[in-house]
Amino acid sequence: MSSTRLIDLRTAVLAKNDDLAAALRADLAGAGAVAVNLLSSPGSGKTALLELLLTRCVERGVPVAALTGDLATENDAKRLARSGAPVRQVVTDGLCHLEADLVRDHLAGWLPEGTRLLMIENVGNLVCPASYDLGESLRVVLASVTEGEDKPVKYPTAYRWADLAVLTKVDLVEPCGFDETVFAEAVRDVNPELPVVRTSARTGEGVEELLARLLALTPDSTAPVHTTGRT
Amino acid sequence: MHELSIAASVVRSVTEAMAVQAPGRRVLAVQLRVGVLSGVVPHALGFAWDVAAAGTTLDGARLDVEQVPVRTSCRVCGEQADLPEPLPVRCPACGGREVDVIGGRELEVATVEVDDEVEMAAEPGANPTGDLADDLAVRAS
Numbered sequence: 001m002s003s004t005r006l007i008d009l010r011t012a013v014l015a016k017n018d019d020l021a022a023a024l025r026a027d028l029a030g031a032g033a034v035a036v037n038l039l040s041s042p043g044s045g046k047t048a049l050l051e052l053l054l055t056r057c058v059e060r061g062v063p064v065a066a067l068t069g070d071l072a073t074e075n076d077a078k079r080l081a082r083s084g085a086p087v088r089q090v091v092t093d094g095l096c097h098l099e100a101d102l103v104r105d106h107l108a109g110w111l112p113e114g115t116r117l118l119m120i121e122n123v124g125n126l127v128c129p130a131s132y133d134l135g136e137s138l139r140v141v142l143a144s145v146t147e148g149e150d151k152p153v154k155y156p157t158a159y160r161w162a163d164l165a166v167l168t169k170v171d172l173v174e175p176c177g178f179d180e181t182v183f184a185e186a187v188r189d190v191n192p193e194l195p196v197v198r199t200s201a202r203t204g205e206g207v208e209e210l211l212a213r214l215l216a217l218t219p220d221s222t223a224p225v226h227t228t229g230r231t
Numbered sequence: 232m233h234e235l236s237i238a239a240s241v242v243r244s245v246t247e248a249m250a251v252q253a254p255g256r257r258v259l260a261v262q263l264r265v266g267v268l269s270g271v272v273p274h275a276l277g278f279a280w281d282v283a284a285a286g287t288t289l290d291g292a293r294l295d296v297e298q299v300p301v302r303t304s305c306r307v308c309g310e311q312a313d314l315p316e317p318l319p320v321r322c323p324a325c326g327g328r329e330v331d332v333i334g335g336r337e338l339e340v341a342t343v344e345v346d347d348e349v350e351m352a353a354e355p356g357a358n359p360t361g362d363l364a365d366d367l368a369v370r371a372s
Contacts, residue, residue: 156268
């Protein structure tokens, strides 16, 4: 008689992170806030764009705050703090992505009361962060003109489970010979319903359009794409 | 490379579940279902597996990975189908792009095979919950 037994488990591997993230999303909603998770490869212009967004929010009196994740250094928090918004650095000590418990622990006792918009700048990496829900209501994936047109098909997980794509550094379209039609086709191959906003942190192009989308978010907005299809 | 973090999460889920369903039993194999759009690379997961399982009741267990293709449900023609390739995401029947992706993002432990005869001896200095793997994951990623 065999002594082996097969146990049917059917457990989502990241169930703990997903549960924490869902609780965080509900807690933020209860406090009248929504979180936005920014994903991109290193050097795509996340921090420059975020500094501009934060500055415009502060100018307009929109209660905004930001967490910024990096493997090492507090450089990004220092840059972003120039906007006047409350900013906190998450140093991951080598971890290649943010997880929901890291976000929760850094918000506890820090997130200013009345915050409406929480921007989370993930670690610069298009692979690992795509697996982790951070409790955001909008997941934004950034692609810069200098990276080439095929980023969406090279990193399909990041693009498939995003709610919005932002093309950055569009002031460099001409000098880089970037073909926007090819980029749009690559986005469509992965996620035909993904809206794309073109921006330039240098000229300010598209920043108002992006900001309008972020400010239109409400705690009861429809479920973000990244929370679907887990098991 | 977050596969060591993922492997550590698998070890943690399985050790926690087995503590209830098969306490003290040696785990012989773990079957994972990994979607091709989950962002997890099976080969890298296999590489991280031995390290994550070391010192737990999963030590020496086999990791079987079943890759799950992208499955679409077409909003136009109604066809549900597995895609032979992850991209492009479009209906293989009518070619339309108006599809819901209903499979391909799985990352789940499907089944666990345990040995009901051999009881694990408590080992001093062992790593029963896989916390060691968590530490390693942080340092290695």
